[in-house]
Amino acid sequence: MNIVQALNDPKVFARFFKAESWNAWRVFLAALFGLPLTYDQLQLYKQCTGRNTAPTQPLNEAWLVVGRRGGKSFVLATIATFLACFRDWRPYLAPGEVGTIMIIAQDRAQARSIKRYVSGMLREVPMFAPLIEDETAIAIRLRNRVVIEIHTASFRSTRGYTIVAVLADEVAYWESDETSAEPDVEIINAIKPGMATIPGAVLLCASSPHARRGALWDAYRKHFGKDDDPVLVWQAATRTMNPAVPQSYIDAHMAEDPARARAEYFAQFRTDVETFISREVVDAAVVPDRHELPRIGGVRYTAFVDPSGGSSDSMTLAIAHVEDDAAGSKRAVVDLIREVKPPFSPDAVVREFASLLKAYAIFAVRGDRYGGTWPRERFCVHGIDYQPAGKTTSDIYLELLPVLNSNRAELLDHARLIMQLCQLERHAAGSGKDSVRHPPGGHDDVVNAVAGAIVTALNAASQDVVSVAMPVVAGTLRSVPGGSSLGHADAVVAPTPAALRPPIDELRPASPDAQREARRQAINNDRTAYTQQGLRPAGGEPWRGHAGGVDESFFWGGSTGKRAW
């Protein structure tokens, strides 16, 4: 039985494909399996492939560039079920070996949804049900030595299998937890050897398109519209493949964001989205094998934090400093990167970051401005003044670009940083400024902190130069690394001209108010802890008499709080 017969057979898939709205998928499936097309079907085939002649043999590789809700996942599941139940792969398997039909999706939820389609079909079709030997959350093992297994897009987990089919869903949106900037290309290259020993093994990749890069774009560029090419590329809008999606739904998306809707529902690669920084520029900035730099006394460090509540995104910290190079221009040097992945307790991470900051004699930190007010409060408890950045993340990236292009930054050899930098996208604005952000489904926590630290450090250093030219500052010793008593560095040295400057936000130790607030909160925390345990601290209660004659309620309720003791 071929796949078209199976789709039409009431004992097989007909119950799922009764509606006429599935007709376009019948054409794709017929083409993929080298089955004859009617005249009308050939017209649709031409429209979706840019080719004039249809294949007469089954194909081993096809790419579906199809709009959202077009039916990609369901059809992949149907093909998986067909290949598992109607093909005998045993002649190609060594004793004890199983043939794997691998379904790869961008994340676990997506992968599970395809597996549910497969599982539903196997169980609802009486002819298939007895084939099921065993089913777990990630695999369905059949009695004919075929295993249908779901995977997330991971370079490591997809190696080492004997593969009879790979069905890759939403390839344009894969972001692996590994360190690759191109997980789609690498994963697909890695699984191809696993298919080499199996005649008739099939690679099928489906996705709505995104930017003009990655495996989907490569396949489209190389194979779309080429008659007799063994790799088929099928490009179709959502409603071409699934007319059941109402036009009004598409219209609403077009009205909201036309550039995005053209990609998502009309299957057009985006022309307004480009790679922001080239791999070569990033590689040139990375100092190989430099993973972290220790603090050097007398050097002034700058830090940037990308906060997170601990449930979905990482929380990150980067520390950088500025050096003068031989030509007299300023270079930012990244010293340290920390990323804590969720889940985590924000309090514990703030504590860890605060102690790192203090180890580099940093008492004021800049942070992502969308972090809300909690980071300021939590850092304050540890004596660190957290200030939201004055710029958007996108503006920080736009400032970072000329710095990297002109080789004015040294980056650590940090795989996630490199990956996230390479994945940043520039979205062209019709008018006004372009915006830079991570790809859909991607992350930028690490690069956000690093870019923030570099840009803040360079801006602060350039303000230094201006202030030196101002005689009025002479003799005003403020926050001088190595030259003041404000505790910025451990060695006391004579101030340099650059150190004789007005205070700069980024570098100032916590303001007296912030320090007072930090002390007050630390003492209140102690008090709460002791009170809860019914204990009294040895050496007296720090919250009593700490105010030095000032109303002690300050230490409990703060300027706005109520005295609760």
Ligand SMILES: Nc1ncnc2c1ncn2[C@@H]1O[C@H](COP(=O)(O)OP(=O)(O)OP(=O)(O)O)[C@@H](O)[C@H]1O
């Ligand atoms: N041609 C069609 N006719 C009728 N129903 C369809 C058709 N295509 C898809 N559907 C239904 O639409 C829903 C979405 O299908 P599916 O998940 O396969 O789409 P998708 O292209 O993978 O969507 P997404 O882009 O959101 O991942 C399913 O309930 C499916 O049965």
Ligand SMILES: [Mg+2]
């Ligand atoms: Mg889908």
